[in-house]
Amino acid sequence: MINNISLHSVGNKLLNEPCFCSDRALELDDALMELLTDYFLLSFKSEEYYHFHHETDIKYNEVFDMVSAIFDNPAILHEQSVSLAKHLFEHSNHPKIKGGEFYVVYFNDCTVAGETVDAVGIFKSENKDTFLKVYPSGDALELESQQGVNINKLDKGCLIYNTERADGYIVAIVDNTNKGAEAHYWVDDFLQLQQRKDEYYNTENVLSLCKKFVTKELPQHFEVSKADQVDLLNKSVKFFKEKDSFDMDAFTSEVISQPEIIDSFNSYRNSYEQERDISIMDNFAISDTAVKRQARSFKSIIKLDKNFHIYVHGDRTLIENGEDDKGKFYKVYYNQET
Numbered sequence: 001m002i003n004n005i006s007l008h009s010v011g012n013k014l015l016n017e018p019c020f021c022s023d024r025a026l027e028l029d030d031a032l033m034e035l036l037t038d039y040f041l042l043s044f045k046s047e048e049y050y051h052f053h054h055e056t057d058i059k060y061n062e063v064f065d066m067v068s069a070i071f072d073n074p075a076i077l078h079e080q081s082v083s084l085a086k087h088l089f090e091h092s093n094h095p096k097i098k099g100g101e102f103y104v105v106y107f108n109d110c111t112v113a114g115e116t117v118d119a120v121g122i123f124k125s126e127n128k129d130t131f132l133k134v135y136p137s138g139d140a141l142e143l144e145s146q147q148g149v150n151i152n153k154l155d156k157g158c159l160i161y162n163t164e165r166a167d168g169y170i171v172a173i174v175d176n177t178n179k180g181a182e183a184h185y186w187v188d189d190f191l192q193l194q195q196r197k198d199e200y201y202n203t204e205n206v207l208s209l210c211k212k213f214v215t216k217e218l219p220q221h222f223e224v225s226k227a228d229q230v231d232l233l234n235k236s237v238k239f240f241k242e243k244d245s246f247d248m249d250a251f252t253s254e255v256i257s258q259p260e261i262i263d264s265f266n267s268y269r270n271s272y273e274q275e276r277d278i279s280i281m282d283n284f285a286i287s288d289t290a291v292k293r294q295a296r297s298f299k300s301i302i303k304l305d306k307n308f309h310i311y312v313h314g315d316r317t318l319i320e321n322g323e324d325d326k327g328k329f330y331k332v333y334y335n336q337e338t
Contacts (some may be wrong), residue, residue, distance in 0.1 A: 006081035007101060039154060131146050173189065319333070
């Protein structure tokens with residue numbers, strides 16, 4: 001539920017666009033408040049969380065400092081929202097960054113990680129849609145177009161939950177606009193966030209490791225068919241879907257099984273961690289949300305030239321590959337056509 005809200009306009013500093021700050025908070029009726037609550041919150045569906053950070057000390061993270069002041073005294077939200085708008089303006093210095101409306105909102109009674117806490121939301125709308133307005137004029141109807149914000153599509157958002165303050169809070173983000181180099185200004189430059197090292201993070205990392213190993217590393221050291229690669233990918237996802245917790249030894253034993261490939265996997269894991277400056281845990285609770293998201297990128301497809309695609313979802317023993325005088329081939333066994 002929205003307790004307080006302030007609205008400003010933040011342009012692109014590089015393009016000499018203005019930063020306009022309102023002199024007071026918004027006063028809204030209940031209907032508009034409910035509409036805005038849905039607009040701000042319904043896009044936060046992922047369990048991928050972040051936290052504020054700073055290379056020297058968390059207290060030097062400006063957004064963290066301003067949000068902490070709001071949590072300590074919600075009455076100063078508008079004052080701090082002006083500082084937040086100016087801070088964002090200073091980081092809006094890429095030619096592709098769009099200006100837009102900037103909202104800072106105080107929410108009561110939000111739920112995260114099984115805990116009910118207050119939250120501060122920071123949002124920006126950058127894109128405008130065209131809407132048709134129909135209105136009566138005498139004995140006829142008139143029609144005109146207007147530009148406005150689509151309340152079903154949040155462009156940028158950040159929801160900071162008032163918990164785990166010493167670790168930089170639990171933070172959820174949305175960024176549905178910038179995808180190029182300019183995208184970093186919201187998460188990396190303005191907010192300065194790092195992904196929270198929780199069950200989602202651990203699940204995502206191990207599944208990414210498995211995918212890279214099977215598709216990139218394994219073929220370089222072993223003679224392995226595409227069918228074998230797909231089978232390993234399927235087994236990896238199946239392991240995560242069927243377990244509540246992850247154990248690295250159980251995973252390598254059940255999924256990879258062959259000792260020499262397990263050794264290769266462990267070696268690749270070490271280089272993978274070093275290259276990405278991450279630490280992969282041996283044991284952790286599995287995040288179902290992360291599994292569902294990662295599983296979408298695990299392609300169970302064997303592509304044969306431009307003629308055929310074979311989708312492999314189950315028993316690896318029902319597909320064979322070979323070569324004869326006509327060329328390479330796959331042989332597929334089945335019980336019935338559907």
